[in-house]
Amino acid sequence: MANPTLLILAGDGIGPEVMGQVVRIIDWFGDKRDLAFDVDHDLVGGAAYDKHGTPLHDDTMAKALAADAVLLGAVGGPKYDALDFSVKPERGLLRLRKEMDLFSNLRPAQCFDALADFSSLKKDLVAGLDIMIVRELTSGVYFGEPRGIFEEGNERVGINTQRYTESEIDRVARSAFELARRRGNKVCSMEKANVMESGILWREVVQKVHDEDYPDVELSHMYADNGAMQLVRAPKQFDVIVTDNLFGDILSDCAAMLTGSLGMLPSASLGAPNADGRPKALYEPVHGSAPDIAGQGKANPIACILSFAMALRYSFDQGDEAARLEKAVEQVLADGARTADLMGPEGGSPISTSEMGDAILAAL
Amino acid sequence: MANPTLLILAGDGIGPEVMGQVVRIIDWFGDKRDLAFDVDHDLVGGAAYDKHGTPLHDDTMAKALAADAVLLGAVGGPKYDALDFSVKPERGLLRLRKEMDLFSNLRPAQCFDALADFSSLKKDLVAGLDIMIVRELTSGVYFGEPRGIFEEGNERVGINTQRYTESEIDRVARSAFELARRRGNKVCSMEKANVMESGILWREVVQKVHDEDYPDVELSHMYADNGAMQLVRAPKQFDVIVTDNLFGDILSDCAAMLTGSLGMLPSASLGAPNADGRPKALYEPVHGSAPDIAGQGKANPIACILSFAMALRYSFDQGDEAARLEKAVEQVLADGARTADLMGPEGGSPISTSEMGDAILAAL
Ligand SMILES: CC(C)[C@H](C(=O)O)[C@@H](O)C(=O)O
Ligand SMILES: CC(C)[C@H](C(=O)O)[C@@H](O)C(=O)O
Numbered sequence: 001m002a003n004p005t006l007l008i009l010a011g012d013g014i015g016p017e018v019m020g021q022v023v024r025i026i027d028w029f030g031d032k033r034d035l036a037f038d039v040d041h042d043l044v045g046g047a048a049y050d051k052h053g054t055p056l057h058d059d060t061m062a063k064a065l066a067a068d069a070v071l072l073g074a075v076g077g078p079k080y081d082a083l084d085f086s087v088k089p090e091r092g093l094l095r096l097r098k099e100m101d102l103f104s105n106l107r108p109a110q111c112f113d114a115l116a117d118f119s120s121l122k123k124d125l126v127a128g129l130d131i132m133i134v135r136e137l138t139s140g141v142y143f144g145e146p147r148g149i150f151e152e153g154n155e156r157v158g159i160n161t162q163r164y165t166e167s168e169i170d171r172v173a174r175s176a177f178e179l180a181r182r183r184g185n186k187v188c189s190m191e192k193a194n195v196m197e198s199g200i201l202w203r204e205v206v207q208k209v210h211d212e213d214y215p216d217v218e219l220s221h222m223y224a225d226n227g228a229m230q231l232v233r234a235p236k237q238f239d240v241i242v243t244d245n246l247f248g249d250i251l252s253d254c255a256a257m258l259t260g261s262l263g264m265l266p267s268a269s270l271g272a273p274n275a276d277g278r279p280k281a282l283y284e285p286v287h288g289s290a291p292d293i294a295g296q297g298k299a300n301p302i303a304c305i306l307s308f309a310m311a312l313r314y315s316f317d318q319g320d321e322a323a324r325l326e327k328a329v330e331q332v333l334a335d336g337a338r339t340a341d342l343m344g345p346e347g348g349s350p351i352s353t354s355e356m357g358d359a360i361l362a363a364l
Numbered sequence: 365m366a367n368p369t370l371l372i373l374a375g376d377g378i379g380p381e382v383m384g385q386v387v388r389i390i391d392w393f394g395d396k397r398d399l400a401f402d403v404d405h406d407l408v409g410g411a412a413y414d415k416h417g418t419p420l421h422d423d424t425m426a427k428a429l430a431a432d433a434v435l436l437g438a439v440g441g442p443k444y445d446a447l448d449f450s451v452k453p454e455r456g457l458l459r460l461r462k463e464m465d466l467f468s469n470l471r472p473a474q475c476f477d478a479l480a481d482f483s484s485l486k487k488d489l490v491a492g493l494d495i496m497i498v499r500e501l502t503s504g505v506y507f508g509e510p511r512g513i514f515e516e517g518n519e520r521v522g523i524n525t526q527r528y529t530e531s532e533i534d535r536v537a538r539s540a541f542e543l544a545r546r547r548g549n550k551v552c553s554m555e556k557a558n559v560m561e562s563g564i565l566w567r568e569v570v571q572k573v574h575d576e577d578y579p580d581v582e583l584s585h586m587y588a589d590n591g592a593m594q595l596v597r598a599p600k601q602f603d604v605i606v607t608d609n610l611f612g613d614i615l616s617d618c619a620a621m622l623t624g625s626l627g628m629l630p631s632a633s634l635g636a637p638n639a640d641g642r643p644k645a646l647y648e649p650v651h652g653s654a655p656d657i658a659g660q661g662k663a664n665p666i667a668c669i670l671s672f673a674m675a676l677r678y679s680f681d682q683g684d685e686a687a688r689l690e691k692a693v694e695q696v697l698a699d700g701a702r703t704a705d706l707m708g709p710e711g712g713s714p715i716s717t718s719e720m721g722d723a724i725l726a727a728l
Contacts, residue, residue, distance in 0.1 A: 160562045
C-alpha cells in the first residue's frame with residue numbers, strides 16, 4: 001500500500017526552523033515505528049509571495065487538496081505589512097481553510113504541569129487545565145459578502161458581513177459534541193444572541209443538534225463577552241467550547257495565553273471525511289511567525305511537533321503513536337529542557353530549536 | 365439657575381438596589397456640597413417591558429434625550445429570555461445608546477489596591493493596573509444593516525453587518541486621543557485589519573487622526589486576537605485602548621475581569637457636546653443585572669456609585685467632587701468593608717448593599 005502523503009508548508013518567520021524539527025520526528029516514525037509518510041514541501045504566505053507574487057500558488061492549492069494532511073508552520077511578517085490586502089500572507093492561509101473546507105478548528109488550551117508557573121494566572125486556576133476550543137473556520141465575518149471599502153456620500157465605509165447558514169452551524173456543532181463525548185462530555189456554546197441575529201440562529205441550531213442527536217452531552221450557552229470573563233475567572237469550568245470564526249479567533253488566543261504555554265499549543269483544522277474516512281486536514285501551531293526571533297535557532301518547536309501528533313491522531317488514526325509523541329514532549333519538559341520562551345524568572349540557559357528536537361528524539 | 369437634571373433608569377435585577385445607594389450619595393452632594401440635581405426616575409429593560417410591553421417607552425427616550433445625564437443600573441434576566449429579539453431588555457439599552465448617539469464608551473479597568481488579591485492574575489501583573497478602554501458604541505455589527513434571519517434555498521441564514529464610516533472612526537479616535545493626553549499619553553488601537561476590510565479602514569483613519577492632530581500621543585496598532593493575549597499576559601503595557609463595538613464588548617469584559625474588581629467598575633457612554641458643552645451621557649456599572657442575587661441586599665453598589673463619580677467628572681465638570689467620592693470608596697475598602705462579592709479566601713462576614721452605602725456616606 002502507498003504511504004500516506006503529507007504536504008509541508010513551512011511558511012514564514014520561525015516556520016521553517018520549527019518545521020525542520022518536525023521533519024526529523026516524521027523520519028523517526030518512518031524508521032522506528034514503521035509509519036512512513038511521503039512528504040512534499042511547498043511555499044505559503046510571504047515566502048510564496050516572494051517567489052510567485054501570490055501567498056498561495058494554484059499548484060500548491062491543488063497539492064493541499066490531494067494530500068492526506070497538510071502541516072503548516074506560520075505566515076506573515078512586517079516585510080509584508082504594506083502589501084495589498086488581496087496578497088497578504090494571511091490570504092494564503094485563509095484560502096487553504098476555505099478551499100479545503102476546514103470548518104472545524106480544534107484548539108486545545110492545555111496547561112503543561114512543568115509550565116504551570118508560566119501562566120499569568122494563579123497556579124491553582126490553571127494547573128491541569130485542559131479545554132478544547134472548537135472554532136468554526138470557513139464562514140462568518142471572515143468570508144461573508146458583501147465586503148470591502150466603498151464610497152458613500154462624501155466618505156468611505158468599511159463593510160464586512162457576518163453570515164451563518166443552519167448547515168454551517170450544524171456541522172461544527174456536531175464536531176464539538178463528538179469531541180466532548182471523548183472528553184469531559186460538556187459543551188459550552190458562545191455567541192452574542194442578545195445582540196446579533198446570527199447568534200440567535202447559532203444558539204438555536206446548536207440546541208437542536210444537541211436535543212436530537214447528543215442529549216447525553218451537557219450543553220450550556222454563554223454570551224461571548226461573558227465567555228471571555230469566565231475564561232479569565234475560572235477556566236477549568238470548561239471542557240469543550242464551540243464558537244464562530246471571529247469569537248473563536250479571540251477567545252482561543254485568550255485561552256491559549258492563560259495556559260502560559262503558548263509556544264506549546266498545536267491546532268487541527270478539519271473538514272469533512274473523504275471516501276477513505278480521513279478528513280481533509282491542516283495542522284499548525286497556535287503561535288505566529290515571530291519575525292523578531294526568526295532564523296536565530298531560538299524558537300520552540302514543540303507546538304509544531306504537537307501539531308504533527310494531532311495529525312497522527314485525527315488524520316491517521318494513530319492515537320497511540322500520538323500519545324507516544326506527546327509523552328516524549330512531557331518527559332523532556334519534566335527533565336527541564338527549555339527553549340528561550342520557556343525561561344522562567346529563575347533563569348537558566350536556554351537550549352536551541354534543534355537541541356529541543358534532539359531531546360524529544362532521545363525521549364522517543 | 366436651574367439644577368442640572370439626572371434621569372435614573374434602575375432597570376432589572378440588582379439595578380434598583382444598587383441605584384438606591386446612588387440616590388443617597390446624590391442627596392449627600394445636594395445637602396453637603398451644594399451640588400443639587402433634579403432627579404427623575406423611569407423604567408428600562410425588563411421592568412419597562414413588564415409595564416409597557418417595550419423595553420424602552422418613547423416617553424422615557426424623550427426624557428433621556430432631555431436630561432443632562434442618565435444613570436442606568438442594569439438590564440436583563442432569565443425571565444425575559446424567551447421574549448422576541450425586538451423587545452428583549454437589551455434592546456432598551458441599545459436604543460438609548462443609538463438615539464443619544466453615545467459613540468464613545470469609556471470603560472476603565474482599574475485594580476483597587478485593597479483588592480489586588482482578588483484577581484485571578486498574579487498580583488504583580490495587576491497591582492496598580494489602570495487601563496481605559498474606549499469602545500465605539502453606536503455602530504459596527506451591533507447596528508449594521510442588513511441584519512436578520514432569512515430563508516435561503518432550503519435553509520435559514522443569520523446575517524449581521526459590520527459597518528464603519530470614516531467619520532464614525534474619526535470621532536471615537538479623537539475621544540481616545542483626548543483622554544490619553546490626560547493620562548499616560550498612549551493609545552493602542554485594536555482591529556482585525558489582517559482579515560476584515562472594516563479593520564483596514566479603522567486602522568487607516570485612526571492613524572490619520574493621530575498624524576494630523578495628535579502626533580504627540582504614542583500610537584500603536586494591534587490585532588484584536590493578539591490584544592486579548594496581551595491583556596492576559598501583561599495588561600500594564602496599556603494606557604488607552606480604542607476599538608470597535610464588538611471587540612470592545614469582549615476585550616473590555618476580559619480586561620474588567622483581570623482586575624478582580626468587576627463589582628467595582630463603572631462606565632461612561634458619551635456623545636457629542638451640547639450647546640452648553642455637556643456631552644449627551646449615560647453612566648452605568650460594567651457588571652450585569654445578576655438575577656441570582658437580586659432583591660437580597662447582597663449586591664455591591666460601588667460600580668454604580670463610581671458611575672455617578674464619572675458623571676460628576678464628565679458631565680458636570682466636578683472633577684474634584686468625583687475624586688472626593690472615589691477617595692471615599694477607596695477609604696472604605698482599605699478599612700475592610702466588603703460586600704459578598706468581595707469576600708476573599710480568608711472569609712469574614714460580608715456587609716449588605718445598604719451597609720456599604722452607609723460606609724461610603726460616613727467616609728464622605
Ligand atoms: C493569521 C490570521 C489570518 C489568523 C486568523 O485570524 O484566523 C490567526 O490569527 C489565527 O487565529 O489562525
Ligand atoms: C447587555 C448587552 C447588550 C451589552 C452589549 O453587548 O453591549 C453588554 O454586554 C455591555 O457590554 O454593555
